[in-house]
Amino acid sequence: MKYLLALDQGTTSSRAILFTLEGEVVAVAQRAFAQHYPEPGWVEHDPWEIWESQLWAAKEALRRAGVGPEAVLALGIANQRETTLVWERDTGRSLYPAIVWQDRRTASLCEALRERGLEGLFRARTGLLLDPYFSATKLLWLLERVPGLRERAERGEVCFGTVDTWLLWNLTGGRVHATDPTNASRTLLFHLETLTWDEELLRLLGIPKALLPEVRPSDGDFGETLPGLLGAPIPIRGVLGDQQAALLGQAALGAGEGKCTYGTGAFLLLNTGERPVWAEGGLLTTLAWHLEGKAAYALEGSVFVAGAAVGWLREVGLLGESHEVESLARQVEDAGGVYFVPAFTGLGAPHWDPYARGAILGLTRGTIRAHLARAALEGVAFSVGEVAWAMAGAAGLGLKALKADGGMAQNDLFLEIQADLLGVPVLRPRVTETTALGAAWAAGIGAGALSLGDLPALWREEARFLPRMPEARREALYRGWRRAVERAKGWAQEG
């Protein structure tokens, strides 16, 4: 029997899952790691903790399965995207904490670029917007703020990478400094159509090319793991950003098929086929994957906070464990007029306001804990609903049903609320670890054991949540939501 090992390096935890070729889960191991918030709006991870937790999870998944490394056909990586790391080429020593995708410290850098009239150029080349979310301004900040970094980068002594690149570097003992086009497409430095680093954008930002990893296809040859790490070398044959991996893991292969992954954030991706599609409404154009010699593209609506809102309820003591949010929120029929705008790290699509901050509005003396819990779930569902409307507005790209996955998709009440607020059915697959599944499948394709055409037959529905809310009620709730969002916008800039 042969297996595929997926590493899923998420924002809050590192997971490893061993799958059969058909996508059955054999063993799972997961380790959470620390989130650091050194200043308001900043979010950092310790690069060593990312690596060590991921390595532990990989070993532990094999141990739990009782499977030796020689039975693993290939390893695939899916990772939190955009998070920016720099390390020494000679020693692999990291030179600064990882600046996480949620980090807002480069809001003013983005503004300065916008004032220079550069947004149109960046959008046309990369499909993205000038927002602190993406890697380029984080890297620029590092080059400006870390003493000596720019000079060393120009001399070729420093490596930049997103988390996939950092894991590849460590898995191969520094032999491979590479990324795939989906991760590269989130940096603001990658040309969406030529699938190469954009020399003009690099020049405009003053980013030395010597920093950048080599770009290989998502099912490319990424070397093999050092023999000592997992007991024997394992070929690394798949790399995808986690949201793109989930799109693949949901077998959303054709144009018009989409999914939403509810992890730390929520990311709605719609496959648009072999050509990039540019849409209004704050949607991003991005790579879906580069597999079997062909690129596929997607439209993305990025919502920065989903499960993180539930995590926050836990941290402030409203819940013991995340899953308790469901029973608490079920104690009430609705949120009692409370709106929870989870803009803890600004707003992504469709608003793109790095200065927005979280808000809870409509509190009365009758508000109880259950209302807050329900309002938090609704806040995430409204946020995704707004993104779905934006997609529906982009000619002919309305969703007929939404495939859901990620940590929050285990919550039945949340998916009922989401179906109600979207007005379309929400489908949950049997394997909700679709991010890991997509990474495993990409590696299976890379190893020649699977083809894209095999995947739809391997996807299985587990549950279906149908919309039951009357249209008028939905519209009234959205009116309230829009008023609440207006109040949260620009908060960190005022005052």
Ligand SMILES: Nc1ncnc2c1ncn2[C@@H]1O[C@H](COP(=O)(O)OP(=O)(O)O)[C@@H](O)[C@H]1O
């Ligand atoms: N039953 C649940 N209901 C709501 N949220 C949940 C539930 N279980 C987990 N979560 C949330 O899901 C998130 C974890 O999901 P995961 O997909 O592992 O995220 P990531 O990959 O971003 O680390 C956490 O923020 C957690 O609060």
Ligand SMILES: O=P(O)(O)OC[C@H](O)CO
């Ligand atoms: O950690 P997740 O699963 O919320 O995903 C993070 C995204 O990749 C950020 O773009």
